[in-house]
Amino acid sequence: MAIKRAINIDNLDFAYTLGQISLTELIKQLPEEPRRFYMFGVPDYNNLGDQAVAYAEKAFFKRVFPEITYIEILESQTDDAIKELVPMLRESDMIGYTGGGNIGNTYLDHEEPRRKVFSTFVNNKTISFPQSVNFEDTEQGQEELRKSQEAYNKNPNLTLVARETQSLDYFKKNFDVDVIYTSDIVASLKPDPSDVERDGILFIMRQDTEKVINPELLERLSYKLNNVGDDVEQTDTVLPFKASDSNADTAANLDEVRISERGWLIERKLEEIKASEAVVTDRLHGMIFCVLTKTPCLVFDNSYGKASASYYNWFEDLDYIQHTTEKDPDKLAPMIEGLKGYEHSYLHDFSHSYDELIDLIKK
Amino acid sequence: MAIKRAINIDNLDFAYTLGQISLTELIKQLPEEPRRFYMFGVPDYNNLGDQAVAYAEKAFFKRVFPEITYIEILESQTDDAIKELVPMLRESDMIGYTGGGNIGNTYLDHEEPRRKVFSTFVNNKTISFPQSVNFEDTEQGQEELRKSQEAYNKNPNLTLVARETQSLDYFKKNFDVDVIYTSDIVASLKPDPSDVERDGILFIMRQDTEKVINPELLERLSYKLNNVGDDVEQTDTVLPFKASDSNADTAANLDEVRISERGWLIERKLEEIKASEAVVTDRLHGMIFCVLTKTPCLVFDNSYGKASASYYNWFEDLDYIQHTTEKDPDKLAPMIEGLKGYEHSYLHDFSHSYDELIDLIKK
Numbered sequence: 001m002a003i004k005r006a007i008n009i010d011n012l013d014f015a016y017t018l019g020q021i022s023l024t025e026l027i028k029q030l031p032e033e034p035r036r037f038y039m040f041g042v043p044d045y046n047n048l049g050d051q052a053v054a055y056a057e058k059a060f061f062k063r064v065f066p067e068i069t070y071i072e073i074l075e076s077q078t079d080d081a082i083k084e085l086v087p088m089l090r091e092s093d094m095i096g097y098t099g100g101g102n103i104g105n106t107y108l109d110h111e112e113p114r115r116k117v118f119s120t121f122v123n124n125k126t127i128s129f130p131q132s133v134n135f136e137d138t139e140q141g142q143e144e145l146r147k148s149q150e151a152y153n154k155n156p157n158l159t160l161v162a163r164e165t166q167s168l169d170y171f172k173k174n175f176d177v178d179v180i181y182t183s184d185i186v187a188s189l190k191p192d193p194s195d196v197e198r199d200g201i202l203f204i205m206r207q208d209t210e211k212v213i214n215p216e217l218l219e220r221l222s223y224k225l226n227n228v229g230d231d232v233e234q235t236d237t238v239l240p241f242k243a244s245d246s247n248a249d250t251a252a253n254l255d256e257v258r259i260s261e262r263g264w265l266i267e268r269k270l271e272e273i274k275a276s277e278a279v280v281t282d283r284l285h286g287m288i289f290c291v292l293t294k295t296p297c298l299v300f301d302n303s304y305g306k307a308s309a310s311y312y313n314w315f316e317d318l319d320y321i322q323h324t325t326e327k328d329p330d331k332l333a334p335m336i337e338g339l340k341g342y343e344h345s346y347l348h349d350f351s352h353s354y355d356e357l358i359d360l361i362k363k
Numbered sequence: 364m365a366i367k368r369a370i371n372i373d374n375l376d377f378a379y380t381l382g383q384i385s386l387t388e389l390i391k392q393l394p395e396e397p398r399r400f401y402m403f404g405v406p407d408y409n410n411l412g413d414q415a416v417a418y419a420e421k422a423f424f425k426r427v428f429p430e431i432t433y434i435e436i437l438e439s440q441t442d443d444a445i446k447e448l449v450p451m452l453r454e455s456d457m458i459g460y461t462g463g464g465n466i467g468n469t470y471l472d473h474e475e476p477r478r479k480v481f482s483t484f485v486n487n488k489t490i491s492f493p494q495s496v497n498f499e500d501t502e503q504g505q506e507e508l509r510k511s512q513e514a515y516n517k518n519p520n521l522t523l524v525a526r527e528t529q530s531l532d533y534f535k536k537n538f539d540v541d542v543i544y545t546s547d548i549v550a551s552l553k554p555d556p557s558d559v560e561r562d563g564i565l566f567i568m569r570q571d572t573e574k575v576i577n578p579e580l581l582e583r584l585s586y587k588l589n590n591v592g593d594d595v596e597q598t599d600t601v602l603p604f605k606a607s608d609s610n611a612d613t614a615a616n617l618d619e620v621r622i623s624e625r626g627w628l629i630e631r632k633l634e635e636i637k638a639s640e641a642v643v644t645d646r647l648h649g650m651i652f653c654v655l656t657k658t659p660c661l662v663f664d665n666s667y668g669k670a671s672a673s674y675y676n677w678f679e680d681l682d683y684i685q686h687t688t689e690k691d692p693d694k695l696a697p698m699i700e701g702l703k704g705y706e707h708s709y710l711h712d713f714s715h716s717y718d719e720l721i722d723l724i725k726k
Binding site for chain 2: 011014015018020258260261264265268
């Protein structure tokens with residue numbers, strides 16, 4: 001048939017995620033020989049941190065395992081994809097679930113499809129990419145933990161990857177599966193260096209339920225920084241952010257991010273950060289974007305220590321990244337001014353943190 | 364501000380069409396010097412013919428006028444964009460409206476924004492890119508014609524471009540504006556040659572109200588072609604088409620096509636056509652895709668002669684493109700078999716058909 005030969009293997013997942021062919025049809029067209037990795041849970045929503053995770057995962061496979069056929073399955077496609085994949089799965093196929101910070105009871109729309117995937121493909125190597133976990137110590141939280149335990153423990157071939165030691169310990173204590181430890185997969189990205197002149201302070205602050213910094217503190221801090229001559233802009237890693245001097249009410253909501261768009265959106269966010277003298281953030285991926293672009297960064301925390309856990313595991317020895325629990329603008333402003341002075345020439349290479357993950361995929 | 368310097372001029376319209384910045388903010392960041400062309404009516408819907416038109420328009424400017432800043436405005440953004448552009452418009456700015464086959468009363472969701480654009484920017488050079496027109500000879504059709512006449516005639520700087528002589532004559536007779544004549548802008552594309560081996564017959568048939576070929580005729584024709592050993596596949600230039608042997612009900616609807624996706628989708632359709640020995644179509648852009656890929660093609664017509672008008676103006680002398688009004692499968696099958704034999708080595712160059720349009724933009 002004409003159409004079969006016309007499909008480029010590099011774009012098979014693109015054709016599938018755009019609904020241009022079914023997963024069944026896609027699998028029929030895959031080359032027989034190479035190994036296959038099915039990455040489930042790929043986001044099509046507007047959280048740029050989660051988008052960066054999926055983008056970095058694909059880049060990781062392309063760089064380290066170019067011989068593996070990598071198939072992305074959107075989170076919204078989970079149920080249909082499971083139905084289609086079950087009868088077509090081969091023994092050598094690997095199953096993955098995208099990383100991030102959403103194992104737990106806070107985001108059940110992410111946790112529920114993950115349980116289905118882990119408890120379905122129990123005979124194949126299954127890898128949960130670098131994650132943080134948070135089951136709250138409430139009745140609901142513990143009930144959801146039990147459901148996840150039941151689903152995960154069904155799979156004797158499952159490995160959970162923790163991206164900080166807090167989650168590593170939690171996984172070991174609460175799940176009867178293999179557990180390994182790496183940095184967040186986004187830290188494996190290698191963005192282009194930039195020669196943009198840096199100017200101003202960028203706040204990258206969450207607006208959601210994990211927020212612990214109140215808007216009034218940010219206003220007062222912003223005012224203080226303005227007084228010493230710093231431009232301040234506010235943004236977030238959840239889209240859309242609104243350009244400060246734009247006619248904001250005409251900017252449309254970007255409620256869906258396509259695979260073809262995520263690279264551009266991430267590059268743009270990195271450019272924005274690269275063009276700043278310093279960043280203030282309570283977003284884990286805000287901090288990691290600063291690490292990647294060697295941008296001085298002051299890190300607050302989210303409500304359950306996601307950012308600080310990673311900070312103390314991975315980034316504490318980077319002098320241009322600092323963590324604080326301070327809440328007094330009079331003390332915060334000089335900390336930020338001080339950070340601006342750092343000669344952020346040293347870029348840490350996290351490649352070796354992924355060695356165990358690479359071995360796991362290899363064998 | 365950091366963000367301003369971080370935006371790449373090549374991607375400004377991308378940032379705007381994704382709602383990441385407002386048009387006002389975009390315009391503030393444009394280089395002062397070069398000329399600007401605002402192309403309105405850019406589609407984000409799943410008609411690949413219309414998508415190919417927008418894709419070819421942008422490619423046309425990039426090739427012929429690389430010095431002009433080309434800003435795309437989605438049809439769905441028309442009202443907001445007009446509001447924002449009016450106070451920021453400069454005398455030298457040009458306004459365009461995307462081409463296609465939808466001037467008339469059949470597609471009022473396209474005609475209404477076009478009227479607004481033409482009747483608003485009356486002091487600037489305004490160009491309606493190559494179009495076909497169809498106002499039906501009914502009370503409703505003639506009433507809509509009067510509305511369009513009123514809107515178009517308000518603009519003394521408007522030029523309508525017709526893509527075939529039938530529309531050229533109609534424009535001249537019914538509108539009090541300048542009119543010029545070119546081929547469809549999609550014919551200006553220069554796709555890569557391919558060395559895919561051709562196999563089978565591809566039907567590219569419309570399912571909409573412009574359809575004149577009934578499904579039963581296609582079934583009988585398909586059966587006849589199968590009998591002489593030809594594989595037959597059916598598709599359309601409106602997405603999604605369904606791969607014939609796929610688990611069709613799991614293929615998602617592609618209801619929105621992003622600018623970042625249209626190039627890939629068009630290339631994929633061209634690949635599909637290039638991989639066919641012959642095409643049967645009642646789609647104007649089905650025929651033009653065949654012209655571009657030198658694929659033997661038998662052309663039926665739509666309900667008001669859109670395809671045949673262009674055929675007799677532009678493609679009649681291409682031996683591998685043939686038009687028919689025949690409806691008897693017994694006669695059609697041998698015509699298709701005969702077409703397969705053509706040595707389609709000669710590619711017509713339509714470049715000169717755009718000379719008058721180029722002069723109009725230049726001066």
